[in-house]
Amino acid sequence: MTATISYAYAIARDADGSLEEALSGLPGVAEAPVHLVRVEHSDDVVVAVSPVPERDFQEAALRAHLEDLDWLESVARAHHRVIEALAARTAVLPLRLATVYLDDERVRLMLRARHETFAGRLNDLAAQVEWGVKIYVEAATETERPAGPPTDAGLSPGRAYLSQRRAQRHAREDAYRDAGQAAERVEAAARAYAVDRVQHRPQQGELARGPGENVINDAYLVPLQHAEDFRADAMQAAEGLPGVRVEVTGPWAPYSFATLAEAEPLKRATP
Secondary structure (H helix, E strand, C coil), X not given: CCCEEEEXXXXXXXXXXXXXXXXXXXXCHHHCECEEECCCXXXXXXXXXXXXXXXXXXXXXXXXXXXXXXXHHHHHHHHHHHHHHHHCCXXXXXXXXXXXXXXXXXXXXHHHHHHHHHHHHHHHHCCEEEEEEEEEECCCCCCCCCCCCCCCCCCCHHHHXXXXXXXXXXXXXXXXXXXXXXXXXXXXXXXXXXXXXXXXXXXXXXXXXXXXXXXXXXXXXEEHHHHHHHHHHHHCCCCCCCCEEEEEEEEECCHHHCCCCCCCCCCCCCC
């Protein structure tokens, strides 16, 4: 029989006892059924968990799996699927991907120890959603070589090349200024509607999907009643600004604003 451990997805508030029904039949990581862990004689704060094979989440195995994009995508999809199912019904504190405990009892001990903190944060996040806002500079980069021969017959090839490089540099500088203006417009929308903000590092490499350079990567916490107003204003932030693109994603569960529980090291307790 394969040894299992407990994979924790999120802390949630089960005010009306309906979360078990919401999770019924929903596959978690490794296609395992998801259930709730509670603390005896307490209120409605719960942890959503499922059993996963211990061998896949041992430290060495997990490091290897994190290099396997197919495995990582599968886990991430299941992780977010459970969180979104919870967030559709209640306030939720998402946990980090691959947060694991030795068993449900260890999850219960964690919940008991941090119960008051979790309950307070769930109150803070009730009826709030997260929007992600990324701003991209799409102008040609300063290091790009101009394509084709110089088109200005009045200049030598060398001078024409330098002229094109200078034009590229100026276009890039203009795009950065415009990106700053777009950021100011987003911040104005945030002042009107958002209650909190987290500034993430701009995405690079494989994480930066789509054209352009990601220069702003922020998350905003917005009351549900203002969510669409914020989105509409943020989407318009790049209007009239050539070379700048604004991407708004969400609404999400408040991933960037949760109080996160740390995973317990995977080792057996000694008697």
